[in-house]
Amino acid sequence: MKKIILLSLLIGGVLFSQTAFAKKVKIGFVVKQPESGWFQDEWKFAEKAAKEKGFTLVKIAAEDGDKLMSAIDNLGAQQADGFIVCTPNVKLGKAIVRRAKQNKLKVMSVDDRFVTASGKPITSVPHIGISAYKIGQQVGESLLKEMKARKWQFKDVGAMALVYEQLPTAQERTKGAADYLIAHGFPKANIFMTPHELDNTEKSFNAGNTLIAKKAKIKKWLVFGMNDQVSIGGVRALEGNGIAAKNIIGIGINGSEEAINEFKKKKQTGFYGTVILSASKHGYESSIAMYNWITKGKKPAPITYTTGILATKANFRAVRKKLGLE
């Protein structure tokens, strides 16, 4: 009898450890704008990590706070282990952390860092994001360089500085570009801060049109903002108001689908360039970091900053190739 009990305990133990072993790690990847090329790329690179490490990746779109909260509950119900998120609203940070805890999920953020009600970053949540101000300066530098190549005079040029004020990374990007221009002689009075709602082409197009109506005398324009969609909106507004593409230098950030589509057009549009960011670092490395946290108990670094590189219609294929994107 004893032997039988012992044997069944043994078998039970083996079975138990096998099931424990068989429970696949499950990681959620929640994004605020599933339709944007940037987030498609992030998901793609997260999938690469999932294949490599053999975990299950659950991709979820959450365009607002309600969807985000139910996404977290949903992941909890599926017994996921953790999730990576680009939140639709950074001020939800504390609520996200609370909800993740209730569902026994580890959480890290990507792209848009959580902030407290007073706007301070929540440093206890590991984050991967761009060095926004520096990337903005890079945009400023590239705008100036192209302006010089076209032999434009400062006095003739207006700068449409599109800014999404609700999002710190967006503010920093626009400020970085504007500061760079000012520091290199561009008249501050000709830089027009142009706030828009949400980061998409339609909203920045509307904001751009309002500005252009007020500054009808200006015939040469620089355009910049937090990402490609936003800069493209500003460029379209100018083109729609009769400003020729050769009199517009628009630079975006991200370097994903929206920018590539623009470069693929036969004619040069007013959208001149983009700073390509590392979707692979944001999607792949965040997923690997989360996986290691779950399986090895190794909490990811509190903050990881990533960089970018300028590409234009003339060289985007070569740059993408060099970055392993084509």
Ligand code: GLA
């Ligand atoms: C924000 C923007 C995205 C992209 C990322 C990069 O989330 O909305 O388009 O620029 O930052 O981190």
